[in-house]
Amino acid sequence: MKTHKIIGLMSGTSLDGLDLAYCKIWQEDKGYNFEIAETHSVSYSDEMKQRLKNSIYLAADELLIFHNTYGTWLGEQVLDFINSYDLEVDCVASHGHTTHHQPQNGLTFQIGSGQHLANACHHKVVCDFRTNDVALHGQGAPLVPIGDRLFFGQYDFCLNLGGISNISFEKNGERLAYDIGLANMVLNYITRKHGLEFDKGGQLARGGKINPTMLEQLNDLGFYKLPYPKSIGYEWFVDQVVPIVEATDDSMPNLLRTAIDHICEQIALQVKANSPADHRSLLVTGGGALNDFLIETLQSKLGPTAQVTVPETILVEFKEALVFALMGALRLEQKTNVLCSVTGARSDSSSGVIYLPT
Structure with a gap:
C-alpha cells in the first residue's frame, strides 16, 4: 500500500461544523499508520445549521437540490483548505451529512453530492460509505x-x-x-x-x-x-x-x-x-x-x-475525519473498509462511491 495523501471530511449530528483533516496513511509490517498533517474546522452559519437540522422535513426535490448545493459548498471548503496549506492531495474522502437513517427500511442518506464536491475542488472524491452496507442488510453504522x-x-x-x-x-x-x-x-x-x-x-x-x-x-x-x-x-x-x-x-x-x-x-x-x-x-x-x-x-x-x-x-477533534480518510484509502485499494461484524450486514465490504472531477 502506497502512502495515500487524503483529506477526510466529517460533519456530525451535533451540527458543530465541518472538520477537514489532511492525512497521510500507509501500511507497514502488516499494520497501518497515519499522520494528521493539517487540520481545519469550519463552523456552520446559523442559516446552514438550521438548513441541516431541518433537512429531514424537506420534500424530495428540495432535499436533492440541497444535496447538490451542499456538495458544492463542501468542495469549496476543500479547495480553500488545499490552497491555504499548498497541499498535495490524492483524494478527498467525505462522510457527508446524515439527513435520514432508517436501516430498518433499507434507507440511509448523507447529503453532499460527490460529483458536485469533486467538480468544485478539482480532485477525486470517495463518499457515500453507508449505502452499500445497508443494501447488504446492515445498519450502515458505525463506520469508525x-x-x-x-x-x-x-x-x-x-x-x-x-x-x-x-x-x-x-x-x-x-x-x-x-x-x-x-x-x-x-x-x-x-x-x-x-x-x-x-x-x-x-x-x-x-x-x-x-x-x-x-x-x-x-x-x-x-x-x-x-x-x-x-x-x-x-x-x-x-x-x-x-x-x-x-x-x-x-x-x-x-x-x-x-x-x-x-x-x-x-x-x-x-x-x-x-x-x-x-x-x-x-x-x-x-x-x-x-x-x-x-x-x-x-x-x-x-x-x-x-x-x-x-x-x-x-485526535479528539479529528479522529472521525481521519478514519474517513482511511476508509477512502482502503476503498481505492479495494480493501475491506466496512465490517459486517459491526453492522450486521451479510458480508464485509469495500464501500464508497468514487467520483472524478469534470
Whole structure:
C-alpha cells in the first residue's frame, strides 16, 4: 500500500461544523499508520445549521437540490483548505451529512453530492460509505470501528462522543461496535434552547442537580433494550428524546446534569457488560471528550472497570475525519473498509462511491 495523501471530511449530528483533516496513511509490517498533517474546522452559519437540522422535513426535490448545493459548498471548503496549506492531495474522502437513517427500511442518506464536491475542488472524491452496507442488510453504522481496529487496537475499548455515543471493541476475534445512545446531541439541544451554543467543559452541568423523573424517562427509552448491532439517527432523537426534554420544567444546569448522568450511565453499563476483567483501557474521542465534567462522571461510574484516556486534542477533534480518510484509502485499494461484524450486514465490504472531477 502506497502512502495515500487524503483529506477526510466529517460533519456530525451535533451540527458543530465541518472538520477537514489532511492525512497521510500507509501500511507497514502488516499494520497501518497515519499522520494528521493539517487540520481545519469550519463552523456552520446559523442559516446552514438550521438548513441541516431541518433537512429531514424537506420534500424530495428540495432535499436533492440541497444535496447538490451542499456538495458544492463542501468542495469549496476543500479547495480553500488545499490552497491555504499548498497541499498535495490524492483524494478527498467525505462522510457527508446524515439527513435520514432508517436501516430498518433499507434507507440511509448523507447529503453532499460527490460529483458536485469533486467538480468544485478539482480532485477525486470517495463518499457515500453507508449505502452499500445497508443494501447488504446492515445498519450502515458505525463506520469508525475499522479505524479503531487498524489504528487504535492497543485499547480495549474505543468510545466516540459525538452527537451520538458509539463504542467498539474486539470480542472472540471479531470487531464489534454499535451506537450506545445519546451524547452531545441532547446537551447541545438543551443549551441552544437557552441561546448558548454549548456548555464548555460541562461547567453549567457541574452546578446542576439530577432530575429523577427525566433521568428515569431517558433510561427507559426502548433503544437501550435492543440487541446490537444497532444504530440511531436524528429522527430517533426528535421522536423519542426531544419530547422528554420539552416536558421537563427545570433549569438548564439541572437538565444538563441529568443528561450527563444518563449518558455516562448507559456507557458504563455497556463497558461493564463487555469487560471480562477490571482495569481495561478506554480511549475517548469526539467533542464530548472535551467536556471535563462528563469525563469525570464517566470515570466515576466505571470505577475500576476501565481507565478513561483522552488523547491529544487533535485526535479528539479529528479522529472521525481521519478514519474517513482511511476508509477512502482502503476503498481505492479495494480493501475491506466496512465490517459486517459491526453492522450486521451479510458480508464485509469495500464501500464508497468514487467520483472524478469534470
